[in-house]
Amino acid sequence: MMPQWIDVGAVEEVPLRGSRAIKVAGGEEIAVFRTGSGQIYALINRCPHKNGPLSQGIVHGDSVTCPLHSWVISLVTGEAQGTDKGCTPTIPVEVHSGRIMIERAAALRLAA
Amino acid sequence: MDREHLVVIGNGMAGCRAVEEVLARDPHRFRITIFGAEPHVNYNRIMLSPLLAGEKTFDEIVINDRSWYADHGIDLVVSDAVIAIDRDTQTVTAQSGRVAQYDRLLIATGSDPFIIPVPGKDLPGVVSFRDMADVDMMVHTAALGGDAVVIGGGLLGLEAAHGLALRGMQVTVVHLMDTLMERQLDEAAGWLLKAALEGRGQTILTGANTAEIFGEGKVEGVRLTDGRTIPASLVVMAAGIRPNVRLAKEAGLAVHRAILVDDQMVTSDPAILAVGECVEHRGQVYGLVAPIWEMCRALADGLIGKPNSYEGSVTATKLKVSGIDVFSAGDFVGGDGAEDIVLRDASRGVYKRVVVKDDRVVGAVLYGDTADGNWYFDLLKRSEDVTEIRDALIFGQAFASGGGQADPKAAVAALPDDAEVCGCNGVSKGQVAACIADGAGTLDAVRATCKASASCGSCTGLVETLLTISLGDEYAGERTAKPMCKCTSFTHDEVRALIVERGFRHMPQVMQELHWSTPDGCASCRPALNYYLLCAWPGEYVDDQQSRFVNERMHANIQKDGTYSVVPRMWGGLTNPKELRAIADVVEKYDAPMVKVTGGQRLDIFGIKKEDLPAVWADLNAAGMVSGHAYGKALRTVKTCVGSEWCRFGTQDSTGLGVKLERKFWGSWMPHKFKMAVSGCPRNCAEATIKDFGVICVDSGYELHVGGNGGIHLRGTDLLCKVATEEEAIHMAAAFVQLYREYARYLERTAPWIERMGMEWLRALLIDDVKGRDALAARFWIAQSFSQDDPWAERAAGQDRNLHRPMAEFRPITQLEGVAP
Ligand code: SRM
Ligand SMILES: Cc1cc2nc3c(=O)[nH]c(=O)nc-3n(C[C@H](O)[C@H](O)[C@H](O)COP(=O)(O)OP(=O)(O)OC[C@H]3O[C@@H](n4cnc5c(N)ncnc54)[C@H](O)[C@@H]3O)c2cc1C
Ligand code: SF4
């Protein structure tokens, strides 16, 4: 089956070098990031360390620094960087005509 | 014999190039008819920019003149757009009623400009930038002078703005995104471009959204969604393009974002081909000519029966604005495993960023010096392994492929003695070598003695190489002073000083001028730079939310479960029934699981959800309370004791002074958190001697103490001085705080700062130098005049409301399906 995409909003609704959260009923929050280069990424909004809300971190390069204990998480793979070990699930995301689309199945996988 | 009839719709770049390619392979195979909507022969569309700029004439941009069509027996039909394709009869019908039968049909209709759907978009004076007619209209309007607004800060928009500015118009570019040409440039390059265009007199508004174009009968101006209006007699819509697919769609061809074609540019109907901007190939739609040329080759090969696949293109972009060199190719985002190599040369205004992944160049952004653009693009397209030349890659082709020169050390050793190493301070290689020979064995020592690399730092690498060459193993390569972070070789103190001395006013500017080695800094330098700029340019620098730690961005303290705690100010530890009632109400209304008296003499409400914060603040504001900055690198609390008003030992009104201090000092951003206390007598019930600034009241006045810390490393205060009045105490506090704000490193509290600077230094500046002290205090009050806005009130009133709201919310449909009958 072709993947289904859900439109979650316009690119400029996410601040440059910032993030916005998306709530999923019965599932886990998703964090959508926009980097300084303008690239859009999406991850589950949960740090592999102690569940810090990654959407509240500082975005730099292709990474986000978790607001709770400063782990650095790759926005591309969800992997913790450096010596820290752990991984946050990534959500497939695409941009079409300035709209951010996330993949439905991945977004809802963790929902009831 | 009757030749096959090839009919082409679109007399543009792709259509004519395809015909040229076919003719080159077999000049006699087809009888050819080309329909063009425009009245012209085939011209070079990309040269419309130099045409607008007055650098070219129309004759100079014609690709094929009438004789070319005649010589090849091509029937050119101009000013007659095709309005329908009938696939059953294999005919096309043009506007004039003319019908042509085809054996093969080629659709090359290009794109239409995207007209943003705002009121006034159809007013006379609104124009797009796509064809000769648009340029004629712009040239005509520009001749009358006046103001122009260009909507869209991409390639097209900026070229239009440039042309109109050269024709004497006052130009404003309105761009929705924060970065110009954001598809091609990163923030650093986009910022340089913006600064350069502003330097030429254009007004560039980024993050600006057009609400309407207004005017009576013709354009008079543009109104933005934030209410600003810009006068204009000409509005250029350059907000993007849309593939022109109407004919194909109506004829029932497969169309997605554009007309779907295979690797020979054949559509879903084998008799019909399509090429150019109107096609989608392997999921890609292109808006540049280079891919179109490749498509045309594959198309012609296919048409004459020699299939040769088009496999898609990587693209590179250059901005055609004379005097400004911008180049971008491939994927500069890079992603995981990708590594950025950044070179900045501030004196030449150069920013280069090459992205390497798996030992291959995957992208490049060049600003100011684009000479090596094609070389990087070539490495990228050929996917060449660059391991061998990696170290020298960023310096360009001449350096990297210069044989012996590939070793940067050898290259530096080969420089003549009079070669200039440091451009800012005019220091030659010979002078640096002499200075090292005289005993300067570290970078800091070289900077201190001969000043090389002491200004902009771009020659730091060169100087370090010279140190290695001269000292060999003796040169440890390490600086005694620690750089701010891995993005720079400068220390905190150097960066601060340079921001003020050189007048840097924006973060990308600091990064460019001081040669940051990353495109946009890291989580450690960004908050520091944001603070330094804020401190240096009060009222002028616009705070960067994305460079703030979460607590300062959310104006509350994040908790381990992701909720927030909220601490309203209780001035000097005083409160009243109204405040207490409001707090009690908030606790109940928002289900706060805990409310606690803090060690700072106020109440902390725990467990508030991010979404509820603005409402909580609105409720607290209504009772007159403002943010307590319990989260900020800012004034926290001013602890007080009851003092002379109640206490039998009290010598002065310590409570009153504490309240005054808190009211005057709240809101100021500092290098770290800052605490004050006022005790009414030396019994010191407010613990003033472990505060950043503590006051102990005595009979004859006020003892002022500084540099105390009750945290990880307990430190008692040092006595700064004794003053007689409250006014003097407040004045001294202002001077002290400003000194701390201007000299401490980011995240350095007063205690370690004073240990580092020494009390002697402090006293010399605050006690002995009376003028200097007054000046410090004056600067503090100026800064305060801009910082005492309650952040909670702003948020409760709706500012940055997005930070508190999820961007979207959705529910799985499957849940609903379960309910279906
Ligand atoms: C709430 C409070 C504890 C309490 O329940 O009493 C508190 C709570 C926190 N303190 Fe504190 N400190 C509180 C008074 C103190 C005091 C006592 C005082 O101010 O008189 C101290 C020692 C005095 C001092 O700062 O010199 C204190 C020394 C620290 C330190 C160590 C600072 C240092 O220089 O060594 C930290 C860590 C830091 O700031 O980096 C810290 C950090 C924190 C943080 C912000 C930890 C964090 O980053 O999340 C805690 C936030 C909890 C929250 O969500 O609200 N807190 N903290 C007190 C709030 C005071 C207020 O009303 O604003
Ligand atoms: C100002 C400007 C500057 C540019 N600069 C660059 C640059 O620097 N580098 C670069 O690579 N690219 C640049 N481009 C983009 C480049 O010009 C296009 O990618 C290229 O022209 C696309 O070719 P095309 O044949 O698909 O479309 P076009 O060149 O637009 O040709 C399509 C033609 O079809 C005609 N047509 C449409 N519908 C019909 C119909 N129904 N019947 C008959 N005729 C029809 C149109 O009138 C048009 O003449 C620039 C574009 C512009 C406008
Ligand atoms: S003492 Fe430690 S645990 Fe307690 S509030 Fe302060 S920082 Fe948190």
Ligand code: FES
């Ligand atoms: S929860 Fe993210 S670093 Fe600890």
